Amino acid sequence: MTTQQVAACLLISQPKISLLENGRRIIKPRDVRDLCGLYGVQDQRRVDDLMQMARESGRQGWWNAYDDIPYGAYIGLEAEAAAVRCYEPLVIPGLLQTSAYARAVIAGTIPPATAEQAATRLEIRMRRQDRLRTPGNPLRLWVVLDASALWRVVGSREVMREQLEHLTHLSAQPHITVQVLPHDAGAHPGVSGQFTLLEFAEATDGSVVYLERFTSDLYLEKRSDVRRYGDMYAHLQAQALSPDGTRSFIEEVIKVYAGPESSPDARALTLPRP
Template sequence: MTRLLSPAVYRRMIAFELQRMRKAADITQQEAAEKLGCSRVRINHFESMRNLPRSADVEVLLPYYGAAERVEEFRDVIAMLKDVPHASDLARLAEVPRGFDIYLGLEQGAHSIRSYEAMIFPGLLQTPEYAGALMRGHDDDLPEEEAHRRTELRLARQQVLARQGTPLELTTVIDESVLRRRIGDARIMREQFDHLLEMSARNNITVRILGADVGVHPALHGPFTLMDFAIPGDPGVVYLEDRLGGRYYEDADEIDEYIGVMEHLLARSLEESESRRLLRQAREELIR
């Protein structure tokens, strides 16, 4: 089978489809477990990406769900993933927060990403020196070698923006306060502005600035990321991160809530041309 998506997205597809087909057949996890001769927890692990089912498992479950015609498709995907590590290859470049290894794989296979950035410029659009200054400032005790590895990881992630055939579609809303928050010295900030202006000219990248005069808005709880995948019926994922790690929201109602917030932010943020004007203005202020 030809690989078109990242392994993490294929794993997600299997988990999502197993859950969708079971629910469509009005079968509980306990009933599925009894049919397979296992615990309900094992079925839950199949449906949450924790464990990949065996071919023998789907040969029993799919006919039970009324989807016998998809057994061969699932066997092919499982065989392809059998020798692929669960964690993203990128996660081997440096230590990552809890849950971020899954994020890396999903990011590499996402069709589109929409994000709100309240504190820093988005990782996919950072320069090496801006990223490095962040890594070192985030942890004063971080060894220089590890800071370098984490910076290299961040840069490696950016290759998805130039992915062959289907580059990632990135839309990001950046709070105006990020433009005024100095990370590193003035030279690092100027280079970051130049890079952001250059990247925002690409067809697959949209940068919008949420002006300081907007005041109260529904994303004052902080930054978030919405990921969409090329999987029919998959509502996507919302990812939130704090200092200790990340967490995901995958229920359709939860995702719809964040989609509504993103639409609100886009409606109130500056248009692309005005956003670029403000970026240039902020850059010039560093020279004065």
């Protein structure tokens, strides 16, 4: 059976089947039971053993200690990835956010969340950043950031100043690269929205494209899709400021946030391209 046929029989998405088969998504006992039924496994002891293995595997990831994580599948992929390439048009990516900035983003983007739910999301977001500090094997992160994200005042001017200072500090680390796409770049391949490319160390593991949505996220694994997004990202990198030019640009924006609110708006800043 093809993954499309399996997905149609179980009324689930084809990408989910692919993620399960490649070990990139935690499999639930119910999924094991349904798959065994579809594949004609008659030995109940065999089915029970597999379901027990699924229960045990589900406890391995730290994120499984939290209930109702809407993007638990993505965290699992991120935890196993060797490199992540991200384009973000509106906000600083979660892996690079300060606690104050992240708290303001969560409060603004998920209004129905209770205080407890917001606190859980904040804790998870901060813990994800441990992947950038893994001794000897930190996550290789490359971010192309639209200039709009620098000027969107999230929380307050002080929160933004602190966030941008944190961003320049992180971007100086050898395994983290940040490039800003200035407004004068005009139309570019990222106008359709945010996307993330996850790459894995094992040659047999293909890359995955992650598209974050408000209700249900998308995971693309077809080689043609991954290649297309890889080409888009290469174009974004080419149009963005260099890493050094980016740090200079951000430092100028920090001066605006650090100054009085009546200071001239620096959104018209343009730096010479290297």
